[in-house]
Structures are given as structure tokens and as C-alpha cells.
Amino acid sequence: MHVNVVWQLRFRRVGVIGQGYIGLPIAVLLANSGVEVVGYDVDRSLVEELRKGITRLNERDLKDLLKKAISTGKYRPSYKKEDLMGIDAAIIAVPTPKFSDGNPDLSFLEDAIRTAARYVGKNGLIVVESTLPPGSSGMIMNWLKQEERSDLMIAYCPERALPGRLIEEITGNTRIIGADSLEAARAAEDLYRLFIRGDIVHTSFRTAEVVKLVENAYRDVNIAFSNEVARICELLGVDFWEVMELANRHPRVNLLRAGLGVGGPCLTKDPLFLYHAGRKLGYEPLMIFEARNVNDSGPYRYARIVHEVMDLVGCNGRRRIAVLGVTYKEGVSDTRESPSEKFIKFFLEKGYDVVVYDPRSDETFGGARAGSIEEAISGSDCVALLVGHPEFRDLEISRIRSLSGKDNLILFDATGILRHQDKKGVIYIGVGLPIPYPAIKRMEKIYPHKGLSGEV
Numbered sequence: 358m359h360v361n362v363v364w365q366l367r368f369r370r371v372g373v374i375g376q377g378y379i380g381l382p383i384a385v386l387l388a389n390s391g392v393e394v395v396g397y398d399v400d401r402s403l404v405e406e407l408r409k410g411i412t413r414l415n416e417r418d419l420k421d422l423l424k425k426a427i428s429t430g431k432y433r434p435s436y437k438k439e440d441l442m443g444i445d446a447a448i449i450a451v452p453t454p455k456f457s458d459g460n461p462d463l464s465f466l467e468d469a470i471r472t473a474a475r476y477v478g479k480n481g482l483i484v485v486e487s488t489l490p491p492g493s494s495g496m497i498m499n500w501l502k503q504e505e506r507s508d509l510m511i512a513y514c515p516e517r518a519l520p521g522r523l524i525e526e527i528t529g530n531t532r533i534i535g536a537d538s539l540e541a542a543r544a545a546e547d548l549y550r551l552f553i554r555g556d557i558v559h560t561s562f563r564t565a566e567v568v569k570l571v572e573n574a575y576r577d578v579n580i581a582f583s584n585e586v587a588r589i590c591e592l593l594g595v596d597f598w599e600v601m602e603l604a605n606r607h608p609r610v611n612l613l614r615a616g617l618g619v620g621g622p623c624l625t626k627d628p629l630f631l632y633h634a635g636r637k638l639g640y641e642p643l644m645i646f647e648a649r650n651v652n653d654s655g656p657y658r659y660a661r662i663v664h665e666v667m668d669l670v671g672c673n674g675r676r677r678i679a680v681l682g683v684t685y686k687e688g689v690s691d692t693r694e695s696p697s698e699k700f701i702k703f704f705l706e707k708g709y710d711v712v713v714y715d716p717r718s719d720e721t722f723g724g725a726r727a728g729s730i731e732e733a734i735s736g737s738d739c740v741a742l743l744v745g746h747p748e749f750r751d752l753e754i755s756r757i758r759s760l761s762g763k764d765n766l767i768l769f770d771a772t773g774i775l776r777h778q779d780k781k782g783v784i785y786i787g788v789g790l791p792i793p794y795p796a797i798k799r800m801e802k803i804y805p806h807k808g809l810s811g812e813v
């Protein structure tokens with residue numbers, strides 16, 4: 358208790374720059390620990406919503422934490438930089454997107470660091486949560502020098518919380534603090550101890566940069582492995598899901614789930630930052646690059662298979678496909694870099710009527726939005742279940758078929774959810790399941806995956 362008081366004296370007022378997926382939860386957690394927090398974001402409408410206690414993020418406990426932080430007056434969202442005046446520390450949580458060649462776009466980061474440099478008090482602290490390419494500390498120091506703020510301490514605490522479980526993971530996960538001075542490392546630990554209970558491990562700034570990228574590249578490569586195995590199983594006539602279950606009973610094997618592809622803002626870019634880091638130093642990281650290719654090519658691969666089956670079955674006239682799920686993964690409302698987008702665009706380009714339903718998002722990626730699952734399925738020649746939302750867990754093939762009103766309904770399942778049900782009356786195609794038509798198997802030779810975009 359006594360120690361806590363000392364911490365609060367040291368960090369009386371903190372600015373959190375960027376009020377998105379990571380910045381907002383951190384800001385409200387910090388505010389609820391008793392610190393005065395300015396939550397700065399350039400998006401004025403977002404700030405206005407936050408002031409009313411409204412969040413766009415569907416994360417457990419976040420709404421309550423936000424309401425509490427607003428009601429105590431400790432959390433102040435703002436789109437005005439001047440409101441950051443008098444802060445003792447700044448936490449930077451802005452996006453670091455990728456350019457089309459996979460290199461990082463650091464413009465938001467630079468703007469945030471320069472903003473922090475103008476408002477953090479003397480000898481204060483800047484902590485970066487945003488993903489950084491290796492070697493960023495020198496660049497950040499240089500910006501601080503240009504702003505005549507070489508007095509500031511700088512630390513890197515890369516975020517590693519899983520969307521869908523943000524609060525739980527931000528507070529509970531082990532945190533890596535990368536800093537090149539003991540003083541900065543200790544100051545960052547003092548600040549983070551105010552709102553996290555997980556372990557804190559110290560390392561150099563550069564090691565922390567690499568650790569963050571490795572974590573997401575590791576996951577991407579592992580998912581790519583499963584996706585590749587799933588495709589081999591499809592051709593061999595073997596059920597990937599059973600292979601996964603059985604292989605995972607080996608004490609040292611842990612296959613991840615195969616699927617339509619890999620989406621979200623992190624796994625689609627962080628492996629490429631690591632890839633480019635190696636490349637710049639003269640090493641070509643083949644596996645990381647190919648994993649991206651495998652995962653990126655999924656939506657095209659499966660869209661093509663579905664389309665070919667439609668041709669083989671002889672589906673004439675204007676075709677209608679119902680797409681169930683557009684978010685980048687199950688249980689979230691986030692559609693950034695969703696594999697569903699490429700899948701939908703494929704069918705739109707082929708002239709299909711695409712009707713989209715997702716209980717968690719209004720996004721349609723150019724398709725027509727259905728207000729209910731019944732409306733989406735009714736009259737469709739094909740139903741494509743792309744995301745395994747909890748709301749879709751009770752779907753029954755027999756009901757889907759009768760809702761469609763079609764005798765030869767094509768049912769594509771990217772999730773594996775429906776695979777144990779009776780497939781009577783439908784042509785069932787699933788990721789990781791035997792492809793029913795020899796003609797389609799031959800397509801593999803004609804269309805190997807290639808190219809970073811997954812385009813074939």
C-alpha cells in the first residue's frame with residue numbers, strides 16, 4: 358500500500374497516445390489505479406464517444422472500466438494535443454501499419470513520439486507499446502534529439518494481449534520491458550506495476566523489438582504449417598481435423614487450427630517486418646515469407662474450389678452465395694485484414710450475388726447485408742461458413758438446407774464446426790476435408806500458390 362502511494366506521486370499524470378485496441382484499455386486501467394490519464398487520439402468522433410462512456414470495442418469488462426474511469430474524473434479523452442500538458446509519462450499505442458511491400462510505415466509513431474516529446478515533463482518517460490521494427494531505438498532517440506528532448510527516458514513494452522481477451526491478458530500476461538538504461542527500465546516497471554499483475558522481465562530495447570516480432574511470426578508460421586497439412590489432407594482424402602487431434606496427443610506436437618487464412622492487423626504484418634529486417638542484413642528468411650504466402654493464398658484457394666464445384670454441379674443462372682462471418686477471427690467484431698474480404702471479392706468479380714451476415718459486424722466487403730441468418734441463406738445456391746463465431750455453433754446442416762430451399766446446396770465450411778453432422782442433401786466441402794471431385798484435385802497442379810498477395 359505504502360509503495361503504491363510512492364508510485365502515484367511519481368506518475369501523477371500520464372498521457373496515452375492512441376485510444377484504440379491497446380491504448381484505451383491501458384488508459385482506463387491506469388486511471389482506475391488512481392493516476393490522472395489523458396487519453397489522446399486524433400479521431401475526434403472516437404474521443405466524443407469515449408467521453409460519453411461508449412466504446413467500439415467489444416471486450417469483456419472494458420465498458421465498466423471505462424464508465425468508472427470517466428465517473429471518477431481520472432480519465433480524460435481528448436483530441437487536443439495541448440491537453441497532454443504537464444504529463445510525467447507518455448505511453449504510445451498507435452498503429453504501425455505496413456506499406457504494400459511489407460515494410461513498416463512509421464509515420465504515426467513519429468508523430469506520436471514528437472507529440473510526447475513536446476508535453477512530457479523534464480526527465481520524464483516515454484513507453485512505446487506499438488510494434489517496432491528492429492533498430493527503432495536509434496531512430497526514436499534521433500527524433501527526441503531533434504525535439505531537444507534528450508533528457509527523456511525511453512522504454513519499449515510491446516503489447517501482447519489477444520483481442521477478445523484484452524483486459525485479462527493486458528493485466529495478467531508477462532510483460533517484456535526493453536530499455537537501454539537501468540533508470541528507464543525501472544521507471545517503466547514502476548508505471549506498469551500500477552495496472553498489471555503479471556511478471557515483468559527486463560531486456561535490451563532491441564531484444565524486445567525482436568521478441569515481439571518473433572511471437573507473431575511464430576504463430577503465423579505455425580498456422581501456415583497447419584494450413585499446408587490441411588491442403589495435403591484434402592488431396593489425400595484424409596480428415597485434417599482428426600489428424601490434428603491425434604497428432605496433438607503426442608507430447609511435443611501442437612498443431613494449430615487450419616482455416617480460410619490468417620487475418621487481423623498483427624499476424625499479417627509483423628512477420629514481414631522480421632522478414633525485411635533479415636533481408637536488409639543480407640539474409641533471405643524463406644520460411645517466414647512462404648508462411649505468409651500460404652496463409653494469404655487460402656481465401657483464393659477455397660473460393661476457387663467452391664466456384665469449380667458450382668460449375669461441376671451445373672449451377673446455372675445467376676448464382677447466389679451466402680457468406681456467414683466477416684470478422685478476422687471468431688468472437689470479435691474486428692474485420693481488419695479479414696480473409697473473408699478476398700473470398701467475397703472473388704465471387705463479386707465472378708458476378709455472383711453475395712449476401713453477407715455476421716452477428717458481430719455490419720461490414721460486407723461489397724456484398725449485400727442480410728439482417729438475419731435466415732435472410733442470408735434463403736434462396737442461396739451456396740452457403741459459406743467462414744468464421745466460427747459462438748452464434749454459429751448451433752447451426753444445423755438440415756436447417757441450412759431447408760432454409761436455402763435448394764436440392765443441391767453447396768455448403769462450404771472453413772471452420773470445421775459442421776463436420777460431424779449428417780450431410781444429407783448437401784454437397785459439403787470443408788477446409789481440411791477430402792475434396793469430393795477429382796477434377797478439382799487436378800487444379801492443384803494448375804494453380805500453385807504464389808505471390809505475397811496470394812493472388813494466383
Ligand code: SAJ
Pocket residue numbers: 516517518519520572573576580613614615616618619620621622623624685686687
Ligand atoms: N488463426 C488460425 N488458426 C489458429 C489460431 C488463429 O487460423 O489456430 C487465425 C485467426 O482466425 C486469425 C489469425 O489467425 O485470422 C490471428 O488470430 P490470433 O488469435 O492468432 O491472433 P491475433 O492477431 O488476434 O493476436 C495476435 C496475438 N499474438 C500471438 O498469439 C503470438 C496477440 O497475443 C498479440 O498481442 C496480437 O497478435 C498483436 O497485437 O500483436
